[in-house]
Structures are given as C-alpha cells and as structure tokens.
Amino acid sequence: MADKQFKKKISDALGNDVLRGALGRFGDAYIISREKAYEGYNFKEISDNIAEVKSYAASHLDEMIDQFEKAATERGAKVFRAMTGEDAKKYILEVAKRNNVKRVVKSKSMVSEEILLNKTLMAEGMDVQETDLGEWIVQLAGQHPSHMVMPAIHMTKEEVADVFSGHLHRLNQPVIAELVKTARVELRKSFIEADMGISGANMAIAETGTLIMLTNEGNGRLTSTLPPIHIFLVGIEKLVPEFEDATHILQALPRSATGQQITSYVSMVTGPTPAYYSDGTVKDKEFHIILMDNGRRKMYNDEKFKKTFQCIRCASCLNVCPAFQLVGGHVYGHIYTGGIGTILTNFLNSEKDAQNPQNLCLQCGKCSEVCPGKLDIPQMILEMRNRIGAKEGLPFTQKFALDVVSNRRLFHSLLRMASVAQKPFTKGQPVIRHLPMFLSGLTEKKSLPAVAKVPFRDVFKTIKQDVKNPKGKIALYAGCLIDFVYPKIGEGVIGALNEKGYEVIFPDGQSCCGAPATYMGDRSNARKCAIMNIEALEAEKVDYVVSACPTCTHALKESFKELLHDDPALATRAEELSKKSKDFSKLLFDLGGLTPGGDGIPMKVTYHDSCHLKRSMGVYTEPRKILTDTAGVQLIEMKESDRCCGFAGSYSIKFPELSGPILERKLRNIEESGADVVVVDCPGCLMQISGGLDKQNPKVKVVHTAELLLEKRKVKKNRKK
Amino acid sequence: MKNDQTNELYKRFKAKLELVAGECYRVNTAIEAGELVCKVLEEKGVQNVALLDASISKKGDFTNLIEKKGITVYTDHFREVTPEAQAGITQVNYAIAELGTLVQADADANVDQRLCSTLVPIHIALVSTVSLIPSLKETMATLHGLPQIPGFVGFITGPSRTSDIERVLTIGVHGPKQLVVVFVDEETGEVA
Numbered sequence: 002m003a004d005k006q007f008k009k010k011i012s013d014a015l016g017n018d019v020l021r022g023a024l025g026r027f028g029d030a031y032i033i034s035r036e037k038a039y040e041g042y043n044f045k046e047i048s049d050n051i052a053e054v055k056s057y058a059a060s061h062l063d064e065m066i067d068q069f070e071k072a073a074t075e076r077g078a079k080v081f082r083a084m085t086g087e088d089a090k091k092y093i094l095e096v097a098k099r100n101n102v103k104r105v106v107k108s109k110s111m112v113s114e115e116i117l118l119n120k121t122l123m124a125e126g127m128d129v130q131e132t133d134l135g136e137w138i139v140q141l142a143g144q145h146p147s148h149m150v151m152p153a154i155h156m157t158k159e160e161v162a163d164v165f166s167g168h169l170h171r172l173n174q175p176v177i178a179e180l181v182k183t184a185r186v187e188l189r190k191s192f193i194e195a196d197m198g199i200s201g202a203n204m205a206i207a208e209t210g211t212l213i214m215l216t217n218e219g220n221g222r223l224t225s226t227l228p229p230i231h232i233f234l235v236g237i238e239k240l241v242p243e244f245e246d247a248t249h250i251l252q253a254l255p256r257s258a259t260g261q262q263i264t265s266y267v268s269m270v271t272g273p274t275p276a277y278y279s280d281g282t283v284k285d286k287e288f289h290i291i292l293m294d295n296g297r298r299k300m301y302n303d304e305k306f307k308k309t310f311q312c313i314r315c316a317s318c319l320n321v322c323p324a325f326q327l328v329g330g331h332v333y334g335h336i337y338t339g340g341i342g343t344i345l346t347n348f349l350n351s352e353k354d355a356q357n358p359q360n361l362c363l364q365c366g367k368c369s370e371v372c373p374g375k376l377d378i379p380q381m382i383l384e385m386r387n388r389i390g391a392k393e394g395l396p397f398t399q400k401f402a403l404d405v406v407s408n409r410r411l412f413h414s415l416l417r418m419a420s421v422a423q424k425p426f427t428k429g430q431p432v433i434r435h436l437p438m439f440l441s442g443l444t445e446k447k448s449l450p451a452v453a454k455v456p457f458r459d460v461f462k463t464i465k466q467d468v469k470n471p472k473g474k475i476a477l478y479a480g481c482l483i484d485f486v487y488p489k490i491g492e493g494v495i496g497a498l499n500e501k502g503y504e505v506i507f508p509d510g511q512s513c514c515g516a517p518a519t520y521m522g523d524r525s526n527a528r529k530c531a532i533m534n535i536e537a538l539e540a541e542k543v544d545y546v547v548s549a550c551p552t553c554t555h556a557l558k559e560s561f562k563e564l565l566h567d568d569p570a571l572a573t574r575a576e577e578l579s580k581k582s583k584d585f586s587k588l589l590f591d592l593g594g595l596t597p598g599g600d601g602i603p604m605k606v607t608y609h610d611s612c613h614l615k616r617s618m619g620v621y622t623e624p625r626k627i628l629t630d631t632a633g634v635q636l637i638e639m640k641e642s643d644r645c646c647g648f649a650g651s652y653s654i655k656f657p658e659l660s661g662p663i664l665e666r667k668l669r670n671i672e673e674s675g676a677d678v679v680v681v682d683c684p685g686c687l688m689q690i691s692g693g694l695d696k697q698n699p700k701v702k703v704v705h706t707a708e709l710l711l712e713k714r715k716v717k718k719n720r721k722k
Numbered sequence: 723m724k725n726d727q728t729n730e731l732y733k734r735f736k737a738k739l740e741l742v743a744g745e746c747y748r749v750n751t752a753i754e755a756g757e758l759v760c761k762v763l764e765e766k767g768v769q770n771v772a773l774l775d776a777s778i779s780k781k782g783d784f785t786n787l788i789e790k791k792g793i794t795v796y797t798d799h800f801r802e803v804t805p806e807a808q809a810g811i812t813q814v815n816y817a818i819a820e821l822g823t824l825v826q827a828d829a830d831a832n833v834d835q836r837l838c839s840t841l842v843p844i845h846i847a848l849v850s851t852v853s854l855i856p857s858l859k860e861t862m863a864t865l866h867g868l869p870q871i872p873g874f875v876g877f878i879t880g881p882s883r884t885s886d887i888e889r890v891l892t893i894g895v896h897g898p899k900q901l902v903v904v905f906v907d908e909e910t911g912e913v914a
Contacts, residue, residue: 027889076873134895135886153886161887181884181892188896189841193805209871219840219882219897225874226836244871248862259885262738263821263858266897267877269865274831274873277801283833 007332007357014328015658020155021327027154028326034260035317035371042252044373050249052311052375058207058240059301059310065207065240066292073210073290076272083293086116092291093199093232094121100230100287102127102196106188108216108224109133110201111149111314112236112293114336115349118199130191132220134184141168147330147338149316150258155329188220198224198231203314204250205235205292208243211271212290215254215264222266229276232289237297238310250313253373257315300348305384309348311374312341318368318378323645323663324361333358340368340378347385359385361659363652364520365645366616383520390522399521406481407526409512409533416452416485450486450688457488461507464495472502473544478534478582480553481513482684490684493707494549494585496714501592503544510537514556515564520650524564531561532571540578549585549707551613551620551683552650557582559617584614586682586706590623599632599713606634606709607676609667609690610643611683624682624706631713639674641666648689664693672698679703731819731854732905738822739903742880743893746822748851748905752782755906759784759811759846760791762902766844768808770794774838776813777910778848784811800834810842810898814878816864817849817905820857824849824878824903827865831873839878845898847878851905 014020058065070080083089097105105127107113119140122129131140135152139145142164146152153161158175165173165183173183200221202212212233214221225231241247255261273288300306319325319339330338335354337345340362347355362382369377394400406412457479475498483490495505515530534557540546548554558579565571583591608625615621621643628634647653647663667690671679679694679701681687691703704712736746745762749755755778763771773784773795788795796803804810812835816825824847828835839845855861865875882897893899 023888030889076870132896133886134884138886151886151889154889156887158887177887177890178892180887181895185895189805192896211871217883217885218895220895222836222840222876223896226833226840244866245859245862248859251858251862263823263877263879265742265879265881265883267823269871269875271871271873271875275833277833281801 004357010332010334011328011656011658014332015662019157020329023154023157024326024329027151028320031260031320035256038256038260038262042256047249047252048373048375051253051313051373054242054246054249055311055313055374056308058242059307061242062237062240062298062301065242066237068207069205069210069240069292071210072208073272076210077285077288078210078272079289081289081291083291083295086293086295089116089234089291089293089295090118090121092289093118093234094125096230096232096287096289097122097125097127097197100196102230104191104195105129105197105199106132106191106195106224106228107136107199108201108214108220109136110199110234111146111336112201112234113199114146116293116295118234130188130195132188132191132224133216134181134218137184137188138164141165145331145336148319149314149337149342155331192223192227195228196230198228200224200231200233202233202235202239203254204241204247205239205290206241206244206247209271211244211269213247214268214270215251215266216268217265219266221268225268225270225274227276228286229278230287231273232291233270234291234293237292237294238301238312254313254315257313257317257371257373296349306344306348306381308374308376309341309344309381312376313374315373317371317373321367321371323365323367323647324363324659327659327662328361332361340382341376344378344381344385352385352389355385356389359389360655363645363647363649363663365612365649367612367643367645370616383522386520386522387524388522391524395521395523400523403518403521403523403526406513406517407515407529407533409510412513413456416481417456450692452485453488455488457484457491458507458509460488461491464492466495466499466504468499468502468504470502471504473504474542475503475505475545475547476538476540476543477505477507478511478514478538478546478548478553478557479507480548480550480684482688483549487684487687487705489711490549490705490707493705493709493711494547497589497595497707497710498547500595501589505547506543508537508539512537514553515560516552516556517650519556519560527560528564531556531564531575535561535565535571535574535578538578540574540581543581545588546578546582547585547588548582549682549705550685551584551611551618552685554582554584555613555617584618584620584682586614586624586627587618587620589627594627594630595710595714597630597632599634600715601632602713603635604633604678604713605637605676606678606680607637607639607671607674608642609639609646609671609679609681609686611681611686612643612645612649614682615643624680627706628680628709631710633713634709637674637676639670639676641670644670646686646689648685650685653689660689664689668693668697671701677701678709680706680709682706728851728854731856732851734819735817735822735854738820739880740822742822744822744880744901744903746903746905749907751908752778752906752910754782755848755904756782756784756787758904760787760793762846763788763793763809764791766809766900768793768844770796770807771809771811772796772800772804772807772838772842773811774800774813774832774834776848777912778813778850778906779811781908781910800837804837804841807842809844809846810838811846811848812839813848816853816855816861817903818858818861818877819854822879823858825861825865826874826876826878827868827872828874829868829872836874836876840897843894843898844900844902845878846902846904848904848906850910851907852909854905
C-alpha cells in the first residue's frame with residue numbers, strides 16, 4: 002500500500018497545473034505523431050526483429066561482452082567492465098586525474114544519472130556540463146530528469162528563463178527561441194574548452210565494437226568530435242549482436258520515442274578517431290568504453306524479468322500510461338520513471354524504492370501494446386507485487402478483505418447482509434451517492450452501485466430456459482459483480498445463449514475469481530480461489546464456460562493455469578477450463594451470433610473497450626458486430642475507446658485521486674461522441690463509468706452488451722412465445 | 723531505366739528532407755554545383771565559409787568561384803576557424819532516399835569533416851547522385867560491407883533541432899540551423 006509521503010507527492014503533482022498541462026498535451030500529440038511515423042512500416046515485424054536480436058544478446062551475454070571487448074580493443078579502444086556504479090566512477094575519476102582534466106562535457110547518458118556521476122566529478126573540482134538542452138536545464142535547476150527522452154518536460158519556459166537568469170546573472174526572457182539560442186552560445190564555449198567528453202550510447206554492437214547514439218541537437222556529434230579524451234559509459238543492456246541488427250532499433254527508436262522517422266543525427270563510433278589536441282596537433286584521441294552492470298545481470302538472470310533486456314529506452318510506455326500522464330516522472334522517486342522505470346528501480350536501486358511506485362500501475366496493458374521490445378511491463382509489475390506480498394505480507398485491512406473474499410460462505414453472506422445494511426446510504430436509490438466521511442474519496446467523482454436485493458444465484462433458479470433443438474450445455478461463471486450487483490447481465494447472457502441452442506447451468510460452488518488477490522500480490526488467496534472455482538465449474542462436463550466479465554475470463558483462461566502449474570492434477574483441470582472458457586461476446590460471435598434483429602427503436606450507442614477484453618484477449622471487433630446486428634442500434638465510435646476507464650479493480654479504492662481524472666477523460670470522450678448509451682463488456686467498467694455518469698451526465702446510460710441484447714430483443718422473443 | 727530509378731530516389735529524398743526543414747537541389751555538373759553554392763551563399767548573406775575540399779568541389783573549382791564573389795574561403799586550420807565561420811561546405815558519402823538522410827563515412831574518420839559540418843550555422847552538403855541508396859536497411863548493409871566500419875559514421879537528417887522546452891520544436895541547437903543539400907549527377911570519384 003502506498004505510504005503517506007508517496008500520497009503527498011501524488012497530490013503535489015496533481016496540483017501542478019503546468020505539469021498536468023504539459024504531460025497531457027504531449028501525451029495526446031504523441032499518439033498521433035507515433036502513428037504517423039510508423040505509417041507504411043510494419044510495427045509488428047520491427048518489434049519481432051528487435052525482440053529476436055535482443056533476446057539472443059540477453060541469453061548470450063558473456064559471449065556478447067567478450068566479443069564487444071575484443072572488437073573494440075582491436076580498433077584501439079580501452080574497454081573496462083564495471084560491476085558497480087562505484088567501479089565506473091572510480092575508473093572515470095582515474096582517467097580524468099591522470100590527464101589533469103578540468104572541464105567535462107556530457108552528452109545524454111541516463112547511466113551517468115543512475116550513478117550520480119556529476120556529483121563525484123564536481124566534488125573533485127571539475128566543471129561538468131550536461132549538453133543535452135533538457136538535461137542542462139535540469140542540471141542548472143538542481144533537479145533530476147523526469148522523463149528518459151524529455152528530461153525537462155515538467156518545466157515551463159518561464160521556469161527555464163528563471164533558471165537561466167539565475168545561472169548567467171542576467172535577465173532571460175521566457176521566449177523559447179531565445180532560450181535555445183542562449184543555450185547554444187553558452188554550451189558552445191563548454192564544448193570548445195572541454196578536455197574530456199562523456200557519452201551514453203543507445204546501442205553497443207558486439208560484432209564490430211561500435212557504439213551508436215541518436216540525438217537531435219548535435220551534442221552527441223560535438224562530444225565525439227572536440228575533446229581529445231572520450232569516455233562512453235554504457236549499460237550492458239545496450240548490446241546488440243551484429244552491425245546490421247542495429248537497423249531494427251534505428252527503425253523503431255525515433256518513431257517510438259518522439260514520433261520521428263529518424264533523429265537529426267545518428268552517430269556511430271568505432272574505436273578512437275582523430276581529434277585536435279591543445280597544441281594544435283591532430284592525432285587519435287584517448288578512447289574508453291565502460292560496460293556497466295550495476296545490478297543489471299541480476300535482473301536478466303531472473304527468468305521473470307529477463308525481457309527487460311529487450312527495452313530500447315524509447316519511453317513510449319511512459320507516454321501512453323494514464324497514470325504517468327497525470328503525475329509525471331518525479332513521483333517515481335528515482336532516475337528511471339514510468340512502468341519500465343519502476344522495474345529498473347527495483348533492480349538497480351532497491352526493492353524498497355520500487356514498492357510505492359509499482360502501485361501506480363493500472364494493469365491496463367496499453368504500454369505492452371506500443372512496446373517495440375515486446376516487454377510485458379504490467380506482468381512484470383504484477384510479479385514485483387507478488388514478491389512484495391509474499392515477502393512482507395499485505396497490510397491488515399487488505400489481507401483481511403482478501404481472506405474474506407477467498408472464503409465463499411463468509412463472503413457471500415456478508416454480501417447478502419450488505420444489501421440490507423446499505424439502505425441508509427442508498428436512500429432507496431439504485432446507487433450509493435454518499436459515504437461516511439472517511440470513505441468519501443470513493444464517491445467524490447462517482448457514485449457506487451448498491452448491492453442487488455436478490456443475487457443472481459437466486460435469480461437463476463427462477464429463469465425458465467426454453468431451448469429448441471438443444472446443442473449442448475454451457476456453465477455460466479458470474480463473478481462477484483454480476484452475481485451480487487448486476488444480476489441483469491446474467492439474464493441477458495442466458496437469453497442469448499438459449500437462442501443459440503445451449504442450456505446454461507449455474508454451478509453453485511463458484512465464487513470470486515481471485516483477481517483482487519492476484520492484482521494486490523496475494524498469491525495464496527488467488528490460488529485458493531482458483532481451486533475453488535475449478536472444482537465448482539467442472540469444465541469437463543460442459544461444452545463451454547462463459548463469463549461476462551473479461552477480468553474473470555482472464556482469470557479462468559490464464560491466471561488459474563499459472564497459479565496451479567506446479568500441481569499436475571489441478572493443472573490438467575485448469576488447462577481444460579482454460580480451453581473451454583470464453584468471454585460472452587466472443588462466445589456468442591463464435592457460435593455465429595444472433596440473427597440480425599431487434600426492436601428497431603433508434604438508439605445511438607458508443608462502445609468502450611475493456612482493457613482485459615481488448616488487450617489480453619484481442620476481442621474488439623466481435624462485440625461491435627453483435628451490436629450492429631441489433632436493429633435500431635447506431636454505433637458511433639468515441640475517441641480513445643480502448644483507453645482505461647480508471648476502475649482497475651482495487652486501484653479506484655487505493656488511488657481515487659488518480660482514478661477520478663482518468664474517469665473524467667473517459668466521460669469527456671463519451672459525451673463528445675453524442676451517444677445516448679455506452680455499451681461495455683465488463684461489469685467493472687460498467688460500475689466505474691455509470692458511477693461517473695450518474696454524477697455528471699445522468700442522461701447517458703451504461704449497459705453491458707448482454708443487457709442491451711436483452712432489452713432490444715425482448716419484443717421479438719415475446720412474439721416467439 | 724537506371725535514370726528513372728535515380729530520379730525516383732532523388733524525389734523521395736527531397737520530399738523527406740523538406741519535411742524536416744532541409745533545402746534540396748540537384749545539378750548536372752560540378753561547375754554548376756559551384757555556381758549554385760555561390761548563389762546560395764550570397765542569398766544567405768554569408769561572408770566567409772569553411773570548405774573541406776573533396777572531389778566535387780575540386781572539379782567544380784569552388785575555391786576560385788566563391789572567392790570571386792568576395793566571400794572568404796577557409797581551407798585549413800578548421801579547429802580555429804569553424805567556431806566562427808558563417809557556413810561550411812563538405813562532401814558526404816551516401817544519401818538515404820527513404821529518410822532524406824546524409825551519411826558521412828570517411829575511411830579515415832577525418833575530424834575536419836565533422837568540424838565543418840557541425841559547428842557552422844549553415845551546412846552545405848555535396849553528394850554524388852549515384853550515391854543515393856534506397857533504404858536504411860541497404861545503407862547498413864553497405865556500411866557493413868566496407869573493409870571495416872569507419873571510425874565515425876554520421877547520419878545527418880535536416881538541421882539540428884530540439885523540443886526540450888515545452889515540446890516546442892526549435893531549429894538549430896548545437897549543430898547547424900540550416901542544411902542545404904546539393905546532388906551532383908556528374909561523376910567525380912570518391913569523396914576524399
């Protein structure tokens with residue numbers, strides 16, 4: 002759970018309008034420019050290629066390092082392997098002292114930020130200048146970068162002008178072109194006078210000993226051209242096997258990082274090149290390459306985190322992250338920010354440092370969709386959560402809640418009690434608008450639904466199923482929200498499947514799918530839920546298992562298998578359940594869908610894609626087809642239909658201050674679509690969005706696909722009878 | 723046939739370069755290139771220029787042509803002159819049509835090549851039209867096929883730029899503010 006200090010950082014960031022404005026504008030523009038930059042290119046093919054060459058390097062790391070060292074040494078470079086940041090700093094300091102270095106220029110190197118190199122050099126009396134404009138601004142302001150690619154994205158031109166004025170002791174106007182000109186003049190002096198240059202690299206080619214840098218400003222070129230001593234400081238994850246393998250990364254990095262086809266400059270350095278010395282002679286420069294580990298190998302040796310080697314540091318995961326877009330980089334606390342940054346912090350700093358920021362992940366999966374290195378960042382963050390949960394246990398209230406949920410009888414009787422106890426709050430309404438003060442954060446931006454008077458498991462017994470020419474049997478897995486809050490959805494599912502010739506059964510022993518435990522890092526309770534449901538659903542006896550909640554479907558299809566892989570008997574049953582489980586709209590579509598029809602009454606509908614349904618299961622055309630096959634429905638696409646609604650299970654409870662603004666954006670997009678009804682396939686999204694609309698725009702209704710079918714096809718069904 | 727292909731590559735290069743605020747020209751002979759460069763320098767009000775002589779500028783007698791216009795031409799001591807020079811002229815090895823990118827890949831990694839193309843506010847790049855390569859992929863293969871990877875390979879795509887303050891695109895940070903590319907059809911031999 003996030004501690005107080007962390008919560009304070011979040012509320013400060015949220016209160017910073019400048020930051021929110023800058024991040025918001027960039028995030029919106031980024032999506033468009035990235036798409037445009039990839040036009041005519043096959044992103045999947047490029048990312049497959051990157052994953053292939055980088056995973057090869059990861060699994061042959063010693064060989065790569067040996068090969069690189071040999072090739073670079075043959076070309077005249079001195080290669081040093083630094084196990085730790087301290088080793089790297091010691092080596093750099095020795096080179097500097099031996100050569101009596103006074104002035105150092107640096108072109109962008111996140112690795113040097115990681116080990117706080119500037120501090121070490123400056124403590125020895127050296128003048129150290131960052132030369133990437135953003136890094137220079139951040140350096141002068143005494144801050145750290147808040148973004149890997151755009152270090153000063155959190156600052157306004159006014160703030161930059163103030164920083165420049167303070168540094169140069171003369172007034173600088175907040176005019177961007179002027180500020181850039183000033184930086185050119187000031188840093189030009191540093192370049193000309195520097196005795197030593199320090200650079201980072203985007204790639205290190207094992208075959209040829211080549212280092213490749215991508216920059217736009219030209220600082221990388223100047224750092225490799227002017228000073229007679231040059232040190233490259235490179236993390237071992239930059240290794241790429243062969244020269245032409247770099248093509249794939251050159252195709253992806255600028256497009257994914259800034260939406261450019263290519264950066265203004267790409268510099269490839271192989272061994273020392275000639276430079277001017279202070280006496281005017283031209284000869285080969287002194288050239289060092291430091292390959293730094295500093296905790297990386299531990300990360301790559303860990304089976305669950307090995308793929309972080311495939312990261313090319315484009316930061317696209319930050320740019321599309323709904324949480325990052327709200328709070329920016331500084332909230333993450335260390336050099337590397339966003340989702341990937343949280344993972345790097347966990348290994349390169351400490352697990353403790355990553356404990357707070359890992360909570361920020363919504364598990365929406367948008368980052369994996371755009372990652373050119375094919376990293377499953379949410380999955381890795383979940384693994385961190387599991388390890389924290391296993392090692393330190395969850396806070397008492399969370400643990401207690403999850404213990405209750407994994408105990409079916411206790412959980413269900415509490416829910417039944419709640420349907421009575423909530424009355425003072427609902428005041429007879431179908432939604433809870435106000436909660437006692439200590440819980441008020443929960444209902445500030447949205448209303449909470451009331452627990453249903455009669456749970457679906459009881460409603461089920463009263464439903465008459467009329468199946469002509471029966472084809473088979475389907476087990477319905479309801480999940481908590483349908484069972485206890487939205488029983489109507491269950492009725493819709495049965496109606497539609499009956500029409501396709503299937504009898505639907507409701508195995509009584511079913512209970513929570515365990516997702517809350519899974520996403521909070523409580524594996525033991527998640528496992529209990531998995532076993533309970535596998536035994537209750539008896540997938541062996543039915544043709545399909547249907548769920549109308551994609552988060553539950555994901556648990557049935559994926560999580561149970563993973564949780565039980567070490568128990569052969571249960572693993573077999575989990576596999577069977579996984580194969581037979583389908584989300585409602587996918588199953589209905591696969592069974593051929595309903596024959597086009599419906600009441601024909603005009604209805605303007607927009608569709609919200611749930612994160613799990615679209616990104617975990619790749620289902621998004623199917624529900625749209627089902628909707629448009631319904632007479633009267635006019636489907637209008639909203640903007641960003643697959644952007645997370647901010648529910649994310651317990652996230653909306655842990656971080657109502659973040660969940661709220663994420664929801665607001667969704668509501669804005671819904672409103673702009675002009676639709677009267679929002680259709681969703683996930684009861685979690687339904688709860689979140691209807692709660693928000695109830696407060697802001699009660700005229701727009703939210704329904705589940707199954708409910709819409711029930712409503713729009715009722716007439717026809719009655720006629721049949 | 724070969725001509726059509728070259729025309730097509732040139733067209734693609736020019737379109738891409740112009741998208742990133744570069745200027746692009748094509749001439750038949752080295753002499754015409756010299757005349758064009760003089761015109762460009764005059765139009766931009768340049769009074770002195772650092773010229774790293776290579777096959778095109780030699781054949782086109784650039785030094786004489788430019789000096790005749792009253793513009794000072796520096797042909798050595800580049801470490802001293804380039805920080806103050808108003809423009810620089812160099813010849814590059816390849817051009818990538820797919821991206822509008824120039825490629826510097828001298829076998830000897832000549833430092834003057836970089837001084838004359840990086841420190842100056844205006845960079846005029848000369849390139850043989852036959853050096854056009856269709857794609858990035860083929861360019862990487864070409865470089866890989868050289869006897870060894872040159873000590874410094876520099877890709878240049880348009881002028882220097884930044885968006886580090888408020889994400890506003892600003893041209894000309896540490897490198898040139900203007901990039902002028904002149905393609906020369908006449909074959910003049912290797913760069914150096």
